[in-house]
Amino acid sequence: MERKSSRAATQEYPNPFIHELKLTKAQWIKGIILGCTLLPIRVFLAWILLIAAWIVAVPRLAGLSQEERSKPLSGWRRWLFHPILWLLGRAVFFCVGFHWVKVKGRKADVKEAPILVVAPHSSFLDMVIMFPAGVPSVVSRSENINLPVIGALLECNQSVLVSRRDPESRKEAVSELNKRVTSDGSWPQILMFPEGTTTNGRCLLRFKTGAFVPGVPVQPVVLHYPNELDTIRWTYKGSNWFQVLFHTLSQPCTNITIEFLPVYTPSEEEKKDSRLFAGNVQKVMASALGVPASDYVMAGRIPVSKLNDLSVPLESPGKEAMTLLYRKGLGPRDVEAALDRMIDRCRSGAEGTKANAEELASILGLNKKTAIHICSLYSKDDTVDLRHIYFNMAAIIGHVDEISLFHSAFAAFDREGRGSLTKEELTELMGALLGVPQQSTEELYDTATEDQEQLTEESLLLVLTTHPIYQKVTKEILQSKRLPSANGTSVNNNRSLLNSSVNEDKKSE
Numbered sequence: 001m002e003r004k005s006s007r008a009a010t011q012e013y014p015n016p017f018i019h020e021l022k023l024t025k026a027q028w029i030k031g032i033i034l035g036c037t038l039l040p041i042r043v044f045l046a047w048i049l050l051i052a053a054w055i056v057a058v059p060r061l062a063g064l065s066q067e068e069r070s071k072p073l074s075g076w077r078r079w080l081f082h083p084i085l086w087l088l089g090r091a092v093f094f095c096v097g098f099h100w101v102k103v104k105g106r107k108a109d110v111k112e113a114p115i116l117v118v119a120p121h122s123s124f125l126d127m128v129i130m131f132p133a134g135v136p137s138v139v140s141r142s143e144n145i146n147l148p149v150i151g152a153l154l155e156c157n158q159s160v161l162v163s164r165r166d167p168e169s170r171k172e173a174v175s176e177l178n179k180r181v182t183s184d185g186s187w188p189q190i191l192m193f194p195e196g197t198t199t200n201g202r203c204l205l206r207f208k209t210g211a212f213v214p215g216v217p218v219q220p221v222v223l224h225y226p227n228e229l230d231t232i233r234w235t236y237k238g239s240n241w242f243q244v245l246f247h248t249l250s251q252p253c254t255n256i257t258i259e260f261l262p263v264y265t266p267s268e269e270e271k272k273d274s275r276l277f278a279g280n281v282q283k284v285m286a287s288a289l290g291v292p293a294s295d296y297v298m299a300g301r302i303p304v305s306k307l308n309d310l311s312v313p314l315e316s317p318g319k320e321a322m323t324l325l326y327r328k329g330l331g332p333r334d335v336e337a338a339l340d341r342m343i344d345r346c347r348s349g350a351e352g353t354k355a356n357a358e359e360l361a362s363i364l365g366l367n368k369k370t371a372i373h374i375c376s377l378y379s380k381d382d383t384v385d386l387r388h389i390y391f392n393m394a395a396i397i398g399h400v401d402e403i404s405l406f407h408s409a410f411a412a413f414d415r416e417g418r419g420s421l422t423k424e425e426l427t428e429l430m431g432a433l434l435g436v437p438q439q440s441t442e443e444l445y446d447t448a449t450e451d452q453e454q455l456t457e458e459s460l461l462l463v464l465t466t467h468p469i470y471q472k473v474t475k476e477i478l479q480s481k482r483l484p485s486a487n488g489t490s491v492n493n494n495r496s497l498l499n500s501s502v503n504e505d506k507k508s509e
Helices: 006-012 025-060 081-095 124-130 142-146 150-156 167-181 241-249 268-272 274-289 317-327 332-347 357-364 368-378 386-397 402-413 423-434 442-448 457-466 471-476 499-508
Strands: 101-104 115-119 137-141 160-162 190-192 218-224 256-260 296-299 302-307 310-313 354-356 383-385 482-484 490-492
Touching (some): 025 081, 025 150, 025 241, 081 150, 124 218, 124 256, 142 160, 160 167, 218 274, 268 274, 317 386, 368 383, 368 386, 386 402, 402 423, 402 457, 442 457
Parallel strands (some): 115 190, 137 160
Antiparallel strands (some): 302 310, 482 490
16 A cells, blocks of 8 residues: 655644644733742652652662662562652652543553553653553663663663664663563563654654564553643644643643553564554554544654655755755855865765764854754764765755756765665665655665666666656655745745656656
8 A cells, every 4th residue: 555645644644743832811921920839839849759759769779780680670679669659750740730640441461461552642741651550661761861860760660771873772672672571471561652752642653663573462552631721742843841841830730631442462464563563553542542643753853754665854954954054144056056065075085975063064154053953954963974965955956957966866875886776875865865864765675676686777767756656755855845045035946856757758648
């Protein structure tokens, strides 16, 4: 079954990455009054209770070796400390406004469902789910272990820690997760948010497969926030964590309904295919929430839609970069000159493709702060591959004709000049053209090499211009975009992508 294109998906599904809280004048006045009176009291009490929980958490693991800590807690360390930590944690959420938590359905026992999958993920306040769920273990970023108080509580909870930047850490986390969920109930349940990031809840993101790789039964849990003001959401654009905390703590109370759905037992086919398993559970949860199950995900820091194996950005980083450059006073010729400097440096050798923020600032002729912003659109660290900026932006603004651009891109990633690309090189090439890193392009590679052994420029061009799925990428992502000009008006500054191929199709009709 064909997946929806980026544009079609945007029309069918609401954008889940934007949430802006709009208050009436009366609500603003009420928020200010409660924010000045109720909020500081709540923050003070919550911190007192968190510190008390930390004091209780520390001795729970005291005296245990690393080997002993890698085993499930039992005896007095469990029956004595667990109810105290549950009570203190629930009291924290009571203080911040979750006075009543409505629960629907029955929570399954750990032997029935070793994993609880929760959605939608709205903000850190979703962790109120921990208490009706009996304080299960969680999967958390390894960086959180260094946070004051929170780190000790994660350690005490025997959380599964994973670093998103370290592939080995992810493998170890999957191994640890598999060990726990197949322990026949020796370990507590694992609680996971399979969307992997927070949204406005208007549709469910495509579930990550981590919770579904072990192939064990899971219990879906859906969260409802039936409040007059939706202050909970913390999204990619719009409300930030401070606004979420301020507005939520400035409300008299915050309502939540936690619904435990029936346990989902995977079929033999789903056990072998974690993507199928995850997708089917996503549909069940979306149906219970009354929202669409979308193909949206976060790729690094960029919201994308999945189109087969490609990650297609909802908003092109190249478009955002162009908007920023125009606002900083660069005109179209200045941008084109900067792009020429980029590609000249890339052609100078392999070491010339990478640049730090200072070098990028020099190439753009702007200050370092602006360069850092643009760098962050394309990279998670302090360096960026200039080919990704060049080919993504050049495709959008029509810096050169698109056939020449495609030829240059193919040559730039054909490291050994073989006239063909490996799977890894194709992944880098599509990442550069689309402006977001691609995890895999194996489906595209197999499609383009169906009748031949190597991926040539001609075979890739043919697939991107004629295949019913992949031609949508060329038409909708690499085709013309309307960009703000230097004076703020909207301009269309590029040619039709792969125009010659389109004209050839028309001639043959």
